[in-house]
Amino acid sequence: MTKLLEISDLTLSFKELFATTDVLHGISLSIAAGERVALVGESGSGKSVTARIILGLLQETKTAHITGDVVFEGKDISGMVRRDRARLRGTEMSMIFQDPTSSLNPTFTIGRQFIEILRRRDGNRAKADCLLRATEMLDEVSIPNPERVLASYAFQLSGGMNQRVMIAMALANQPKLLLADEPGTALDVSVQAQTLDLMRNMVTDHRTAVLFISHNLGVVREFADRVFVIYRGNIVEDGPTAAIFADPRHAYTRALMSAVPRITGAGLPEVPEVSEAFLAPQISHGDVA
Amino acid sequence: MQSPVLRLLMRRLGISLIVLIGVSMLIFSIARVIPGDPARIALGPNATTEQVANLRAEMHLDDSLVVQYGHFVADVARGDLGMSLYTNRPVTLDIAQFLPATLELVLFAGVIMVACGLPLGILAARHKGRWQDNLVRLFTLLTVSAPSFVWAVILMLLFAFYLPLFPIAGRISDIYEIERVTGFLTIDTLLSGNLLAFGNALSHLVLPACALALSGIGQAARLTRANMVETYDRPYIEMAQAYGFFPSRIARMYAFKPSLIPSLTIIGLDFAAMLGNAFLVEAVFAWPGLSRYGVAVILRKDLNAIMGTVLVIALTFLIVNIIVDLLIAFLNPRIRHSTRASL
Ligand SMILES: Nc1ncnc2c1ncn2[C@@H]1O[C@H](COP(=O)(O)OP(=O)(O)OP(=O)(O)O)[C@@H](O)[C@H]1O
Ligand SMILES: [Mg+2]
Numbered sequence: 001m002t003k004l005l006e007i008s009d010l011t012l013s014f015k016e017l018f019a020t021t022d023v024l025h026g027i028s029l030s031i032a033a034g035e036r037v038a039l040v041g042e043s044g045s046g047k048s049v050t051a052r053i054i055l056g057l058l059q060e061t062k063t064a065h066i067t068g069d070v071v072f073e074g075k076d077i078s079g080m081v082r083r084d085r086a087r088l089r090g091t092e093m094s095m096i097f098q099d100p101t102s103s104l105n106p107t108f109t110i111g112r113q114f115i116e117i118l119r120r121r122d123g124n125r126a127k128a129d130c131l132l133r134a135t136e137m138l139d140e141v142s143i144p145n146p147e148r149v150l151a152s153y154a155f156q157l158s159g160g161m162n163q164r165v166m167i168a169m170a171l172a173n174q175p176k177l178l179l180a181d182e183p184g185t186a187l188d189v190s191v192q193a194q195t196l197d198l199m200r201n202m203v204t205d206h207r208t209a210v211l212f213i214s215h216n217l218g219v220v221r222e223f224a225d226r227v228f229v230i231y232r233g234n235i236v237e238d239g240p241t242a243a244i245f246a247d248p249r250h251a252y253t254r255a256l257m258s259a260v261p262r263i264t265g266a267g268l269p270e271v272p273e274v275s276e277a278f279l280a281p282q283i284s285h286g287d288v289a
Numbered sequence: 290m291q292s293p294v295l296r297l298l299m300r301r302l303g304i305s306l307i308v309l310i311g312v313s314m315l316i317f318s319i320a321r322v323i324p325g326d327p328a329r330i331a332l333g334p335n336a337t338t339e340q341v342a343n344l345r346a347e348m349h350l351d352d353s354l355v356v357q358y359g360h361f362v363a364d365v366a367r368g369d370l371g372m373s374l375y376t377n378r379p380v381t382l383d384i385a386q387f388l389p390a391t392l393e394l395v396l397f398a399g400v401i402m403v404a405c406g407l408p409l410g411i412l413a414a415r416h417k418g419r420w421q422d423n424l425v426r427l428f429t430l431l432t433v434s435a436p437s438f439v440w441a442v443i444l445m446l447l448f449a450f451y452l453p454l455f456p457i458a459g460r461i462s463d464i465y466e467i468e469r470v471t472g473f474l475t476i477d478t479l480l481s482g483n484l485l486a487f488g489n490a491l492s493h494l495v496l497p498a499c500a501l502a503l504s505g506i507g508q509a510a511r512l513t514r515a516n517m518v519e520t521y522d523r524p525y526i527e528m529a530q531a532y533g534f535f536p537s538r539i540a541r542m543y544a545f546k547p548s549l550i551p552s553l554t555i556i557g558l559d560f561a562a563m564l565g566n567a568f569l570v571e572a573v574f575a576w577p578g579l580s581r582y583g584v585a586v587i588l589r590k591d592l593n594a595i596m597g598t599v600l601v602i603a604l605t606f607l608i609v610n611i612i613v614d615l616l617i618a619f620l621n622p623r624i625r626h627s628t629r630a631s632l
Contacts (some may be wrong), residue, residue: 055531089533097531103524107546107622116542118531153622179531 003071004176004209005031005054006090010068012058012233015277023049024233026068033176034207036200038224038241040214040256042271046233047213051179053077054211055093056085073176079249090120094170095179096199097187100162104154110134110165111150114172121173140205141198160191167199171206178203181213196223217256221245227289232276234287239285251277293625294618301614305607312603313365313596317358320595326350331374340471348592350443361596370600371593380597383582388601389472390460391578395567397498399560402505406556407549409506409511414548415540417518425510432507438569441500445573448496451631458575461490497574501566505559512555516548523547550621557613561606 114134138146370380568580586594
């Protein structure tokens with residue numbers, strides 16, 4: 001199977017004036033077209049930076065030192081010039097964020113933001129045409145009265161509504177890869193579950209590959225085909241979701257599973273203890289059969 | 290949809306009226322406790338006691354302060370600011386003559402402040418920590434470190450004296466006879482179709498306006514930079530980056546507008562402060578504005594003229610503030626749509 005995204009031996013360190021922090025220690029990860037992959041790990045393990053590297057954003061940060069290959073559709077993103085990387089964002093890849101309401105611009109209407117995003121694909125697309133497409137997308141995420149929503153600002157809508165809007169925006173340009181960094185963890189649990197369901201249906205319909213980033217193994221189980229567990233910048237275990245849940249072999253994965261997600265806050269799991277065994281080498285369950 | 294803005298406007302107008310009344314009472318009382326008899330000053334040392342007494346009666350100076358204020362308010366309501374003892378003309382006429390010069394100067398300086406200050410702030414924020422940022426910070430520190438009349442003298446020496454690029458003083462060269470329509474020379478010269486005169490008036494305006502604007506440019510740039518740096522940390526900027534918009538577009542569209550909203554109030558105040566600073570700048574450039582008149586009437590205890598000048602300045606101040614508030618309401622959808630969309 002050809003891979004949509006292939007990351008190999010990716011390292012990242014931040015070189016600051018007096019110190020160098022190594023954040024990623026050579027991780028490898030791949031996503032096939034249309035596949036749903038989860039990246040799970042505790043806070044600070046390097047999930048968001050991985051997403052930012054895939055998007056080509058961190059490459060533009062001066063202090064970030066990156067080695068390894070990130071190949072998207074056969075082309076190496078790290079070797080690209082800035083402009084070519086930017087061209088992929090919002091067209092072939094898009095991203096959904098943690099807090100939908102504060103991720104939408106407070107000074108533009110939803111409709112205006114849709115137009116901007118759709119014009120990433122086709123700079124001359126007529127306004128009316130964009131709004132038509134936006135209405136279509138809002139329909140798909142079961143938003144009643146789309147015209148009304150298009151004329152509204154994010155602060156006039158509920159968090160769950162904004163999350164649907166974000167999903168609609170992210171898929172409006174038919175990207176091949178969707179990055180979802182703890183989507184909706186700022187929302188309350190039932191709304192979060194509802195919108196995750198919706199997102200799963202949407203990406204299945206559109207055959208969009210997803211990199212789903214989460215703290216929560218429970219959420220991942222229902223969503224992902226394959227799981228990568230990351231611990232302190234190392235992938236410690238990977239494999240098909242069913243295989244990992246049936247037979248978690250790495251000590252850290254087991255610890256994550258036995259951890260109870262806290263109800264309050266962002267639902268961060270409390271890993272009972274830190275042990276030497278967490279640093280054991282990567283265990284791979286192989287690909288989806 | 291209109292009502293929140295309308296409500297805001299009504300509230301601002303109400304507050305402005307209260308402020309105006311307060312200012313007038315304050316100045317009215319202060320003007321009257323300055324030592325010296327205005328009637329005696331006006332009539333000169335040779336006037337008889339009887340003449341002075343007559344003038345005092347005419348000016349209601351022997352009544353109680355409250356009654357005097359009552360007379361004053363009644364007159365103002367009729368649009369009558371009384372006679373100036375200094376020019377022997379109605380105060381309204383004096384103000385109509387001198388105010389446009391000052392307003393023209395301040396408005397022009399305000400435009401310079403916004404047109405230079407905001408882009409400099411955006412530039413610094415976009416290149417935070419790099420040389421562009423450091424350069425802007427150095428420049429703005431320099432501009433705010435000296436008051437505008439010092440800049441007036443420096444600019445005059447540099448660009449009118451050593452390097453005679455601009456005229457040294459006045460509003461326009463004597464050779465031009467321009468019919469007075471608005472009192473704004475840049476407009477009146479255009480109305481008369483005399484482009485040479487327009488250029489001449491404009492070149493007279495440049496140095497005093499720049500001197501007046503400089504510290505405002507510094508403040509506006511620093512404020513814009515600070516607010517934009519803060520905005521750059523917001524999730525919606527990260528989202529815009531994740532959607533691949535050009536950095537310049539992100540700066541102009543996504544980061545600037547939300548940052549401008551908190552800056553505007555201060556910029557409005559800066560603008561109003563320029564009215565005060567204009568007095569000194571006008572003195573340096575012999576600009577025939579309200580300042581010379583204002584200083585002259587205060588020294589002569591010309592009560593009517595003092596009140597008229599102060600009221601006009603307070604009024605301008607309040608109008609600027611209302612315009613700024615409306616601008617903020619226009620830019621900030623949270624004020625325009627203070628209700629949630631009903632779905
Ligand atoms: N721009 C940066 N400069 C320096 N260090 C950074 C930067 N961005 C991230 N880091 C560091 O990299 C590490 C990984 O950060 P990352 O945001 O990827 O964690 P995460 O796995 O997404 O955690 P969370 O679940 O809390 O979001 C953290 O220790 C963080 O402090
Ligand atoms: Mg993160």
